[in-house]
Amino acid sequence: MMRTVLSRRFVPVAASVLAVTAAVLVPQAVHQSDPDSAGATAVQAAKHDDFVIVGHRGAAGYRPEHTLASYELAARMGADYIEPDLVTTKDHVLVTRHEPEIGGTTDVANHPEFANRKKTKMLDGVATTGWFTEDFTLAELKTLRAKERIPATRQHNTVFDGHYQIPTFQEVIDLSKRLSKELGRPIGIYPETKHPTYFRQQGLPLEPELIKALNRNGLNRPDAKVFVQSFEVSNLKALDKQLRVPLVQLTSSVGAPYDFVASGDKRTYADICSASGLREVGKYADGLGPSKDQIIPLDAAGKLGKPTSLVADAHRAGLVVHPYTFRVENTFLPADFDSDANPNDSGDLFGEIAAYRKVGIDGLFTDNTDIAVAEEKEAR
Ligand SMILES: [Ca+2]
Numbered sequence: 613m614m615r616t617v618l619s620r621r622f623v624p625v626a627a628s629v630l631a632v633t634a635a636v637l638v639p640q641a642v643h644q645s646d647p648d649s650a651g652a653t654a655v656q657a658a659k660h661d662d663f664v665i666v667g668h669r670g671a672a673g674y675r676p677e678h679t680l681a682s683y684e685l686a687a688r689m690g691a692d693y694i695e696p697d698l699v700t701t702k703d704h705v706l707v708t709r710h711e712p713e714i715g716g717t718t719d720v721a722n723h724p725e726f727a728n729r730k731k732t733k734m735l736d737g738v739a740t741t742g743w744f745t746e747d748f749t750l751a752e753l754k755t756l757r758a759k760e761r762i763p764a765t766r767q768h769n770t771v772f773d774g775h776y777q778i779p780t781f782q783e784v785i786d787l788s789k790r791l792s793k794e795l796g797r798p799i800g801i802y803p804e805t806k807h808p809t810y811f812r813q814q815g816l817p818l819e820p821e822l823i824k825a826l827n828r829n830g831l832n833r834p835d836a837k838v839f840v841q842s843f844e845v846s847n848l849k850a851l852d853k854q855l856r857v858p859l860v861q862l863t864s865s866v867g868a869p870y871d872f873v874a875s876g877d878k879r880t881y882a883d884i885c886s887a888s889g890l891r892e893v894g895k896y897a898d899g900l901g902p903s904k905d906q907i908i909p910l911d912a913a914g915k916l917g918k919p920t921s922l923v924a925d926a927h928r929a930g931l932v933v934h935p936y937t938f939r940v941e942n943t944f945l946p947a948d949f950d951s952d953a954n955p956n957d958s959g960d961l962f963g964e965i966a967a968y969r970k971v972g973i974d975g976l977f978t979d980n981t982d983i984a985v986a987e988e989k990e991a992r
Pocket residue numbers: 669695696697804
């Protein structure tokens with residue numbers, strides 16, 4: 613099978629040289645990729661050159677998510693990439709929030725001038741009540757301040773509530789450039805298109821602005837340190853024709869891409885993650901971003917069970933695998949790694965990451981970049 617497009621595009625970090633070096637120096641490969649596949653080269657390069665640590669929503673374990681302070685801390689802790697989730701304002705400026713609804717992550721409810729913006733909308737088929745970015749201009753959003761999403765779990769982070777604005781995508785790109793210079797290593801960006809079908813329905817599609825932003829910043833090239841991710845399929849396929857950076861298909865252990873649901877396509881994430889489904893993904897994407905439990909499901913006791921074939925199947929399809937989300941609190945850890953019965957206490961994230969490393973993942977999304985970086989140093 614020819615994958616010339618993949619091999620042309622997937623060159624994350626001078627990988628053509630590194631791939632050769634890695635193949636020579638590290639002949640052992642846990643997962644043998646199809647040697648005829650050009651994608652295999654990219655997989656080998658990504659695997660042996662650089663275990664990819666993505667600062668999920670920045671350093672969400674330590675700062676309110678999707679703030680410049682959160683991204684900056686992740687970069688300083690050693691993240692290879694920072695991860696802005698992209699939504700849009702009413703005046704079609706990309707800003708970074710995990711959801712269009714911002715009642716949970718900003719102080720908008722305390723702004724009486726915006727009380728009448730509170731609405732109930734159908735968000736991917738779910739009635740959702742709150743305040744939505746697409747109903748605010750950028751100038752209006754800039755009057756709000758971010759707050760911790762899960763204050764009961766991350767009480768310490770509430771210290772930073774009220775101190776940071778909602779950043780624009782451009783501000784995140786500028787930050788990554790400034791920190792790359794200062795830290796002497798490239799800080800990549802790993803933007804996610806959030807709810808692409810929803811925003812298209814609002815008349816504010818994300819993709820044209822994303823493409824413009826990458827072009828404007830000289831980042832739409834195969835060797836730019838950029839991955840673009842989406843839980844939907846059709847927008848990634850369309851972006852594949854317009855972007856030269858690697859693309860990552862996000863998946864979940866439940867449900868289906870909303871663009872499939874909206875168009876009556878019955879396929880689910882489970883179908884996408886079958887061996888044949890992954891071969892399809894390999895035609896337009898370069899990586900897979902599954903939930904952790906798709907790789908190692910939990911058993912009845914909440915402990916790590918038997919790994920699935922997902923990592924090996926994805927590698928065979930030429931895809932690197934970056935699962936989400938690695939978090940230090942017991943409430944998010946498999947029971948094997950809990951420190952005690954308090955769900956908010958910190959547990960053995962080192963142990964969890966090590967278990968996934970054994971299965972052959974190529975990187976991960978984490979709220980706790982410092983721990984992932986420390987674990988990687990030990991593993992080298
Ligand atoms: Ca995300």
